[in-house]
Amino acid sequence: MTDVPTNGGQPRQPRQPRQPRHAVRADAQRSVDALLTAAAEVFAASGVDAPVRQITARAGVGAGTLYRHFPQRSDLIAAVFRHEVDACADAAPALAARYDPADALARWLRRFAGFIATKRGLSAALHSGDPAYGSLPSYFQDRFIPVLGGLLDAAAAAGQIRGDADPMDLLRAVANLALPVGDENDEHAQRMVALLMDGLRYGAGAE
Amino acid sequence: MTDVPTNGGQPRQPRQPRQPRHAVRADAQRSVDALLTAAAEVFAASGVDAPVRQITARAGVGAGTLYRHFPQRSDLIAAVFRHEVDACADAAPALAARYDPADALARWLRRFAGFIATKRGLSAALHSGDPAYGSLPSYFQDRFIPVLGGLLDAAAAAGQIRGDADPMDLLRAVANLALPVGDENDEHAQRMVALLMDGLRYGAGAE
DNA sequence: TTGCTAAACGGAACATCGTTCCGTATCGTC
DNA sequence: GACGATACGGAACGATGTTCCGTTTAGCAA
Numbered sequence: 277m278t279d280v281p282t283n284g285g286q287p288r289q290p291r292q293p294r295q296p297r298h299a300v301r302a303d304a305q306r307s308v309d310a311l312l313t314a315a316a317e318v319f320a321a322s323g324v325d326a327p328v329r330q331i332t333a334r335a336g337v338g339a340g341t342l343y344r345h346f347p348q349r350s351d352l353i354a355a356v357f358r359h360e361v362d363a364c365a366d367a368a369p370a371l372a373a374r375y376d377p378a379d380a381l382a383r384w385l386r387r388f389a390g391f392i393a394t395k396r397g398l399s400a401a402l403h404s405g406d407p408a409y410g411s412l413p414s415y416f417q418d419r420f421i422p423v424l425g426g427l428l429d430a431a432a433a434a435g436q437i438r439g440d441a442d443p444m445d446l447l448r449a450v451a452n453l454a455l456p457v458g459d460e461n462d463e464h465a466q467r468m469v470a471l472l473m474d475g476l477r478y479g480a481g482a483e
Numbered sequence: 484m485t486d487v488p489t490n491g492g493q494p495r496q497p498r499q500p501r502q503p504r505h506a507v508r509a510d511a512q513r514s515v516d517a518l519l520t521a522a523a524e525v526f527a528a529s530g531v532d533a534p535v536r537q538i539t540a541r542a543g544v545g546a547g548t549l550y551r552h553f554p555q556r557s558d559l560i561a562a563v564f565r566h567e568v569d570a571c572a573d574a575a576p577a578l579a580a581r582y583d584p585a586d587a588l589a590r591w592l593r594r595f596a597g598f599i600a601t602k603r604g605l606s607a608a609l610h611s612g613d614p615a616y617g618s619l620p621s622y623f624q625d626r627f628i629p630v631l632g633g634l635l636d637a638a639a640a641a642g643q644i645r646g647d648a649d650p651m652d653l654l655r656a657v658a659n660l661a662l663p664v665g666d667e668n669d670e671h672a673q674r675m676v677a678l679l680m681d682g683l684r685y686g687a688g689a690e
Numbered sequence: 691t692t693g694c695t696a697a698a699c700g701g702a703a704c705a706t707c708g709t710t711c712c713g714t715a716t717c718g719t720c
Numbered sequence: 721g722a723c724g725a726t727a728c729g730g731a732a733c734g735a736t737g738t739t740c741c742g743t744t745t746a747g748c749a750a
Contacts, residue, residue: 301696301697510728544729546730546731
């Protein structure tokens with residue numbers, strides 16, 4: 277066993293989990309989708325500390341299935357987070373196509389506030405030091421800053437809002453406004469976001 | 484049951500837990516002391532989320548005893564917090580008597596940084612909305628601001644440090660520096676606190 | 691179509707945790 | 721010294737995260 281002449285350069289252990297034999301089994305894909313959907317709903321309703329069984333029950337799968345696809349709880353949380361970030365970011369083009377720039381911006385900010393409102397308990401999780409969360413903040417920024425930047429630029433170019441708004445500033449502001457604290461309903465958040473939007477409109481043309 | 488004529492003005496439920504019949508039994512006092520000491524050590528080592536059994540084992544006490552004195556977990560955490568705030572604040576007079584003002588200030592700030600360093604996970608607990616924590620922030624301020632203010636005034640009066648340092652600002656700054664994040668040891672915090680102290684000295688007499 | 695095997699599934703079982711319960715031991719008083 | 725209120729210990733309970741393993745199924749091949 278001094279040498280391993282077989283499979284030169286092709287290590288036996290699967291370095292790429294892709295192409296294990298056939299791409300991905302249909303039932304596995306269904307399970308993952310069901311889990312992501314169920315987890316998103318449960319997290320929104322009860323926070324990210326919700327019991328695992330509640331998620332598996334809603335998804336109609338066993339606990340073993342969950343842990344097969346998401347070995348750690350944090351993996352599921354991170355996956356749901358990314359999934360929702362994508363959904364929110366991907367909503368922008370449709371809005372931009374259907375509404376005029378300022379309206380599209382306002383609608384997307386509302387959408388974004390709704391996204392944030394489902395993130396109760398996540399900020400604590402983010403600071404837990406779990407490496408599974410390490411890439412989430414940058415993912416958040418990488419996806420949202422270009423999207424919001426585009427909407428802002430379009431509205432500014434149309435002369436509908438002021439031109440000096442910084443996307444990151446606005447993301448942080450809306451996130452702080454919409455993060456649920458205590459028992460206040462999200463009506464308050466929506467009003468504050470609308471106020472922010474009016475602030476942007478008010479400065480149109482100025483400077 | 485339309486009226487309750489009995490015990491006018493003296494509600495039956497014990498509003499003051501003091502003076503139940505005789506002051507407090509000696510064994511009960513021992514248990515409380517052992518629990519506070521053990522909890523402080525365990526919290527410092529493992530954070531406030533440490534298992535309850537670990538605390539009772541270290542205190543040499545049964546679980547029932549813990550819950551008799553601290554009906555909720557948050558009660559124990561709050562009690563330990565208050566206990567340590569007191570110990571830290573009470574350390575100031577001795578330091579002020581033994582060392583010259585600026586030295587006493589520096590030593591107390593180190594002491595305070597050590598206090599903060601044991602508070603991993605507490606900030607999350609404070610924001611959990613549990614009413615048992617409601618009074619902790621004001622307790623923190625009420626005890627520390629006069630203590631630090633006294634030390635600052637003495638050092639400023641002696642011309643050893645600048646005179647425009649705000650106690651609350653300094654508390655927040657040191658707390659932020661000393662709060663353990665990730666795996667860094669507290670050496671870093673002590674260096675930063677020393678730096679802050681040098682900053683105070685540097686401004687002596689200025690302005 | 692039928693057979694086969696790796697992959698995936700479900701849910702019982704295990705370990706751990708916070709909390710409760712209650713029989714027993716102890717303290718302080720009369 | 722005896723008695724009653726108080727406190728103690730730790731087993732027991734319910735909930736939860738996680739693992740294990742016998743069973744099922746998807747997808748390929750003959």
